[in-house]
Amino acid sequence: MAQPLGFDEGRYLVIQQGAVAAGRALATELVGARARGAEELVFLGTGGVNLLMEPAIQLLAGHSRFAAHVRRPAEETLDGVQRLDSSSVVVLPSLSGTTAETLQIAEQARDQGAHLIALVGHDDTPLGDLCDTVLVNHAADDTSSESYYLQTMIGILGLADDPAAADLSRELALLPELLVEVKQSYDATAASHAEFIAASPWHIFTAGGPSWTEAHYFAMCILEEMQWIRTRPVHAADFFHGTLELVEAGVSVVVLKDQSAHRALSDRVEKFLVGRTDVVDVIDTAEVALPGLSPTASAVAGPIVLAAQLERVAAHVEVLRDHPLTTRRYYKRVEY
Secondary structure, X not given: OOOOOOOXXXXXXXXXXXXXXXXXXXXXXXXXXXXXOOOEEEEEOOOHHHHOOHHHHHHHHOOOOOEEEEEOHHHHXXXXXXXXXXXXXXXXXXXOOOOHHHHHHXXXXXXXXXXXXXXXXXXXOHHHHHOOEEEEOOOOXXXXXXXHHHHHHHHHHHHOOOOHHHHHHHHHOOHHHHHHXXXXXXXXXXXXXXXXXXXXXXXXXXXXXXXXHHHHHHHHHXXXXXXXXXXXXXXXXXXXXXHHHHOOOOOOEEEEEOOOOOXXXXXXXXXXXXXXXXXXXXXXXXXXXXXXXXXXXXXXXXXXXXXXHHHHHXXXXXXXXXXXXXXXXXXXOOOO
């Protein structure tokens, strides 16, 4: 097997094992906060990292009635953060620990008595200085999606009310080693998906269930921000309420699929596309093996596995388009 393009197996494994450890620490923190009287969990990240919090919220909904939400710091600060107080435990993800909107909401939430937990990628950050608890996992852009998924999904299971959650948490902890195998085995396939993406100036991206997050994230944060490729991310459940009218010959549609019950939503889109456009690409977690994981865990892991697959796609897109993923025109370069 050829060496995957730009992939450092040792580095990746250390980071994702660190994510599992951070997830377990987060679970302990959430259990303690609940015991102290916390009545709600609020994720407050900015931009793409906030999207990565959504699968954890969906996961908890299947295992507990504990209130959990994802909100946007930029909106919360304008609303006066009236909903955050001593009954709130607030999780603030920021890889850099310097994101302006996240720092602002952290200051306001702290002043109102909320318990703050930072999920950062570096030691000694401004965000960490504002929080009660700081969980550090030294990730970078190419590893952060899987890292944040693992941290938050394992962490949030600490609030679960049923015993099955403990088994699921243990299975998710197996993913770092399995994801290394995904990266290695999928690289050649990823190169063909990259050729598809590089060949068109814009794409519709769609998925359902927890994997919708990855469709939205990859389209917005990787292709738009890092590659300047126009995208139209749309949830597969909403595809037939507007976006279908954009489909005609030559329109590119990328469909993401996982092993959850929500796969049916992506299947429906794929079936509709037949005969209407031949520019269709399907990226499916069924393309890779996850030995040792139960069907339930494989379904829950969908967005994590897709993140690993799509990072390989991004690595090849970068080369095909001769456009480094670190190149920006505006992001963190100009005032806005």
